[in-house]
Amino acid sequence: MLSGGSTAVSPRQIAALHIRISHPDALPDLVSALSKRAHFVVGAVGTDLVTVGVLGSFADGGKGDMKRFLRAWTAEHPGIETEIEIEDLRAATVLPIPLPRPDINDAFCVHS
DSSP states (O other), X not given: OOTTSOOOOOTTTEEEEEEEESXXXXXXXXXXXXXXXXXXXXXXXXXXXXXXXXXXXXXXXXXXXXXXXXXXXXXXXXXXXXXXXXXXXGGSOOOOOOOOOTTTTOOOBOOO
């Protein structure tokens, strides 16, 4: 705990992962499945991409946990491929995420 009541958050506690999907029509189902997991915070959603914050203390930034999740999800969705891109958090400022919020996992599609 920092002075003034703030909580320190290290870059290893929050990872920004970008998940690209081969079949954009399946993206709403992927977003729904991700939103049901307490430690995945769904961010911006594009036509074939979703950004997910992984909360927790993961040595790999949450990529391993995300790979396991996607392996199970793609097993239920044959023919759909996913790709994980991890954001270099050392180059970004990481701020505490205010929780809980009733709309924390409300995602929306952005059409370009």
